[in-house]
Amino acid sequence: QSALTQPRSVSGSPGQSVTISCTGTSSDVGGYNYVCWYQQHPGKAPKLMIYDVSKRPSGVPDRFSGSKSGNTASLTISGLQAEDEADYYCCSFTVRHDLVFGGGTKLTVL
Amino acid sequence: EVQLVESGGGLVQPGGSLRLSCAVSGFTFSSYWMHWVRQVPGKGLVWVSRINTDGSTTTYADAVKGRFTISRDNAKNTLSLQMNSLRADDTAVYYCARDLHYNQADYWGQGTLVTVSS
Numbered sequence: 001q002s003a004l005t006q007p008r009s010v011s012g013s014p015g016q017s018v019t020i021s022c023t024g025t026s027s028d029v030g031g032y033n034y035v036c037w038y039q040q041h042p043g044k045a046p047k048l049m050i051y052d053v054s055k056r057p058s059g060v061p062d063r064f065s066g067s068k069s070g071n072t073a074s075l076t077i078s079g080l081q082a083e084d085e086a087d088y089y090c091c092s093f094t095v096r097h098d099l100v101f102g103g104g105t106k107l108t109v110l
Numbered sequence: 111e112v113q114l115v116e117s118g119g120g121l122v123q124p125g126g127s128l129r130l131s132c133a134v135s136g137f138t139f140s141s142y143w144m145h146w147v148r149q150v151p152g153k154g155l156v157w158v159s160r161i162n163t164d165g166s167t168t169t170y171a172d173a174v175k176g177r178f179t180i181s182r183d184n185a186k187n188t189l190s191l192q193m194n195s196l197r198a199d200d201t202a203v204y205y206c207a208r209d210l211h212y213n214q215a216d217y218w219g220q221g222t223l224v225t226v227s228s
Contacts, residue, residue, distance in 0.1 A: 034213070048215065051216070099145070
């Protein structure tokens with residue numbers, strides 16, 4: 001199973017919005033509404049930010065939102081804050097009933 | 111509080127074996143599917159394996175199939191990963207994670223580093 005495609009890096013200034021894309025195929029992102037997003041700070045474990053394409057776990061700020069169109073999912077972070085600077089990974093359930101991750105996107109808050 | 115604590119990582123020679131453990135607390139372990147995910151330092155996340163609630167169903171990534179075995183002891187609240195025939199490209203931080211549903215993991219341990227090198 002090939003990794004999902006994410007941009008290597010994105011950046012934005014505090015208060016701005018950024019969107020990270022995650023492109024797969026009809027065998028994963030496009031075929032199921034089981035897309036998730038993780039935030040990972042250096043040296044830390046991943047933290048679930050979005051699941052089921054657009055649902056937020058308890059405690060995740062509503063500045064984080066998810067969506068999907070066709071084979072591409074997106075994570076949007078509005079009102080950027082310094083602490084949002086991290087690596088972000090998308091993931092998706094697949095037709096093989098396993099899990100595939102994106103390659104990761106480094107978010108820089110300018 | 112949900113906690114997952116991995117142990118068992120370390121340095122092992124190519125072709126060797128290692129057994130990782132993940133001790134969990136703060137939730138009913140026997141009610142959740144569990145995963146192992148690995149990450150080469152500085153690289154991305156890669157799913158490794160999954161096990162259902164009673165251990166009767168296991169799934170593996172192609173890269174580890176036939177070499178790794180996932181198991182669980184619900185009485186001891188422990189998840190394990192037996193890794194045999196280790197290769198240099200198995201070097202990574204290994205995380206255990208709790209399944210929310212459809213392979214989306216909501217809680218992760220802090221990871222344990224496995225280094226395969228001579």
